[in-house]
Each structure stands twice: as structure tokens, then as C-alpha cells.
Amino acid sequence: MKKLIYKVPALLSLAVVCCLAFVNPNLSPTVEAFTTKGWEFPGNMSFKTTSSYPYINSSWGSAVSVWNNEQDYWRLYRAPGSMNDLTDEYTTSSSRYGVMTTYYDSDNDVTRFKGRLNRSMYAIRSNSRVRQSSAVHEIGHAAGLSHTSNYAIMNTSRDRTELIEPTFDDRNGIDAIY
Numbered sequence: 214m215k216k217l218i219y220k221v222p223a224l225l226s227l228a229v230v231c232c233l234a235f236v237n238p239n240l241s242p243t244v245e246a247f248t249t250k251g252w253e254f255p256g257n258m259s260f261k262t263t264s265s266y267p268y269i270n271s272s273w274g275s276a277v278s279v280w281n282n283e284q285d286y287w288r289l290y291r292a293p294g295s296m297n298d299l300t301d302e303y304t305t306s307s308s309r310y311g312v313m314t315t316y317y318d319s320d321n322d323v324t325r326f327k328g329r330l331n332r333s334m335y336a337i338r339s340n341s342r343v344r345q346s347s348a349v350h351e352i353g354h355a356a357g358l359s360h361t362s363n364y365a366i367m368n369t370s371r372d373r374t375e376l377i378e379p380t381f382d383d384r385n386g387i388d389a390i391y
């Protein structure tokens with residue numbers, strides 16, 4: 214009889230794993246690690262901040278500093294004439310905190326990027342940590358990182374008030390790309 218009691222939990226655990234496999238299309242041997250977009254900065258990149266809202270520009274500036282301090286492969290430097298724009302949007306139909314549009318060439322080198330923080334989100338307007346977390350996340354996309362389920366700035370389910378800088382997983386992703 215005791216054998217039966219022990220078998221039930223074992224079967225339940227297996228069922229949970231199977232369900233996760235079906236729910237999460239990303240489940241693979243690398244499920245707990247970074248994923249990449251396939252593009253990369255070819256070197257240092259310029260940027261400008263063009264929001265009418267100083268708190269938005271300030272958060273982009275902080276996010277740039279965080280990434281520049283985080284790694285030595287590339288730097289983002291401010292240039293008024295840059296075609297790479299870090300700004301805001303007001304998109305009420307979306308629950309996104311921010312978005313990054315990245316253009317790249319046939320060598321997978323980034324040629325241009327445009328990031329926006331969504332001011333329609335209350336937390337973006339009211340919380341500087343959420344803003345920085347979102348800005349660091351979006352720059353991560355421009356640099357070639359995709360989403361991960363790990364403890365990382367690239368995790369869309371992270372606590373944006375707590376996680377405002379790249380983590381070990383994000384750094385591993387950058388190391389893998391560059």
C-alpha cells in the first residue's frame with residue numbers, strides 16, 4: 214500500500230511539467246536562460262532623448278549609464294543629431310510599459326533604434342524605478358536580448374520596482390552576443 218501513496222505525487226509532478234511544456238512554447242533546455250534577437254550593436258551607438266517630459270529623458274539617461282557601466286563591448290553616447298531616438302508614447306490601448314523598434318542590416322548589425330516609454334501607464338508616470346526598469350529592458354532589446362523566464366531585466370514578469378539593472382542572466386546574454 215505504501216508504494217501507491219508514493220506513486221501519486223510522482224505522477225502529479227510529471228503532469229505539471231507536461232502542462233508547462235504545452236503552455237510555454239519557449240520551454241527547451243535553455244528555458245532558464247537568456248534568449249537573443251539575432252542582431253547586435255556593431256560598436257558604439259549614438260542616441261538622443263526627445264521626450265517633452267524631463268522625467269522620461271532622465272530615465273533613459275539612467276538606463277544608458279547602467280548599460281555602459283555593465284559591459285565593455287559597446288557604449289551608447291549622447292549626440293543631438295543622432296537618428297537613434299529614446300522618447301515616450303501615450304498608448305492607452307496597450308499594457309506595455311515600453312517598446313523598442315530596432316532596425317538591422319543583412320549582417321545583423323543594428324543600424325537604428327527607437328525606444329518609447331508608455332506614459333499612459335500610471336507606474337511609468339509615477340515611479341522612477343519602474344521607468345528605469347523599463348528603459349533598461351528596452352535598451353536590452355536594442356542590444357540583442359530577447360525575453361527570458363529567468364531572474365532578469367529581460368523577464369516581462371519581473372518586479373519593476375525591485376529589478377532595475379541587468380542581472381547575471383542578462384550579462385550572460387550580452388557575453389554570448391558580443
Ligand SMILES: [Zn+2]
Nearest residue numbers: 350354360369
Ligand atoms: Zn520586451
